[in-house]
């Protein structure tokens with residue numbers, strides 16, 4: 188059983204397809220025949236008595252615009268682009284159009300609504316019914332626009348949007364300049380006009396009914412032939428109405444007659460065995476006269492080869508004379524029905540080539556054939572037979588022109604979305620693994636007392652801290668690194684399982700005559716397990732170079748101490764964006780000489796010098812970025828496993844207030860705390876960030 192939501196989803200998407208395809212078809216057939224749509228708009232305006240007010244250029248613009256809007260909206264709906272806006276516009280469109288078509292159906296001012304051009308001819312009631320269906324569909328879509336499935340991602344939809352609008356506008360202009368690429372009218376290339384005019388034997392005849400109005404003794408009454416009364420009634424009036432249309436041939440209004448109206452030459456011309464050129468101009472006064480020279484050349488060509496050439500127009504003789512004066516036309520003019528001429532060819536003037544009533548070729552005045560005095564006889568040119576064009580091929584070509592780029596784009600887009608999904612999945616797996624690794628790494632909060640507190644103060648602080656952390660077990664490793672003189676005493680106080688102990692430095696020599704120095708071995712003998720090396724204050728104030736630190740590290744490890752190795756850039760280096768270079772060089776200079784096994788005893792402390800004791804903390808993003816970089820270069824050097832096991836601490840104005848945000852980052856495994864490690868409560872606040 189389908190759930191209610193699924194049914195809704197199916198309804199929305201079915202409705203969306205119905206509306207989209209209808210709009211695409213309707214917009215497209217209008218776009219391939221902009222003049223046809225313009226004529227239809229003109230018919231509507233004429234029905235409303237406004238035909239003379241609105242200039243042709245406006246009706247033509249409206250025609251192109253209407254086609255572009257319908258087609259584009261259909262495509263947007265098909266691809267589910269700007270779903271909310273398009274569904275609202277569609278509904279608004281149908282809310283206006285449906286009552287309008289009801290009015291058309293009721294009043295019948297124009298016979299065929301023209302919604303699908305000449306491709307599909309609907310009666311006004313059929314159009315109204317179609318619009319009711321579309322109105323319901325657009326309402327369904329409007330209620331749940333977000334249920335429409337996207338065929339293209341939001342980031343790429345602009346391509347479809349622009350391509351669609353461009354395609355449909357270019358199509359309209361192309362068909363306007365040349366001729367409609369698809370001709371749905373009865374005068375298409377290959378059509379036999381005489382055949383189109385035939386009424387088959389036994390075809391249904393039109394039916395008429397006459398009503399008679401008669402009067403007797405002052406009373407008026409209506410009668411038909413069936414109940415016509417006796418002669419005591421006096422005839423007043425009669426009316427005849429057509430009750431059945433009868434058979435109407437496809438071509439029913441094609442005629443050609445001489446300008447004086449004396450002779451109908453339709454049959455004569457359609458029966459001509461030879462080639463007949465018909466220059467078609469519904470209104471010769473409005474015809475484009477730019478190419479009259481080419482027309483005259485074709486006329487001359489016809490005269491040379493014995494082909495007939497005539498001009499059909501609905502204009503009056505004055506207009507015809509004006510055309511003759513302008514162009515020097517010598518060809519014969521005939522009168523024909525204006526609407527018929529507009530239907531025959533969508534160009535003013537346009538040229539049609541007939542042979543025995545069959546349409547061989549049609550040309551717009553912008554695209555006339557090259558038939559001058561040097562051209563061979565028609566029989567020896569392509570024009571001698573019916574132009575080879577296949578409706579299916581043309582449709583396929585158009586569909587490919589429009590759909591192929593869109594299909595390729597959609598395919599690429601979907602592939603990208605799919606690989607994006609895979610990448611996301613992979614990343615989330617990676618992230619999960621990395622977070623998992625983070626959980627497996629040691630989380631450490633280490634205090635660096637620096638040169639603060641005398642022995643008594645230090646012992647008191649160590650005691651306080653030991654008590655606090657014994658009572659409230661930390662969720663991380665806690666280390667305090669003290670000046671040398673505190674070490675032995677503090678070691679006695681600390682519960683080793685709760686707080687580790689470290690020195691702040693050790694000598695770079697093993698033993699001997701180095702007055703004032705304290706060796707790694709001596710540090711170890713106090714009970715300490717750690718030593719801080721490479722702190723920026725020692726590098727800066729005491730000139731400790733990478734080489735010295737390399738020696739110190741080796742000695743510390745040799746004596747069983749773990750090393751908290753500090754690295755970090757100065758403010759100038761950060762401003763020059765050299766932080767990565769700096770930390771890499773510091774690691775390479777002092778600890779990357781170690782074996783992977785030895786390196787496991789190193790804890791890295793990244794401390795940007797500009798953040799130490801200044802109150803300026805690196806943002807958690809800045810810190811995470813460089814921590815991740817440090818881990819990546821450790822991975823390059825020692826492999827992923829070692830990198831994932833190495834704890835990297837952040838140091839520099841770390842406090843209880845910012846520690847949680849910093850420690851939440853994937854590659855930050857704790858902190859090396861200066862100032863805030865000198866008060867038990869402050870330090871514990873930071874330790875508690877891990878809880």
Ligand SMILES: O=C[C@H](O)COP(=O)(O)O
Nearest residue numbers: 635799800839840861862
């Ligand atoms: O070793 C610790 C760092 O130098 C950080 O010191 P600070 O927390 O006082 O900024």
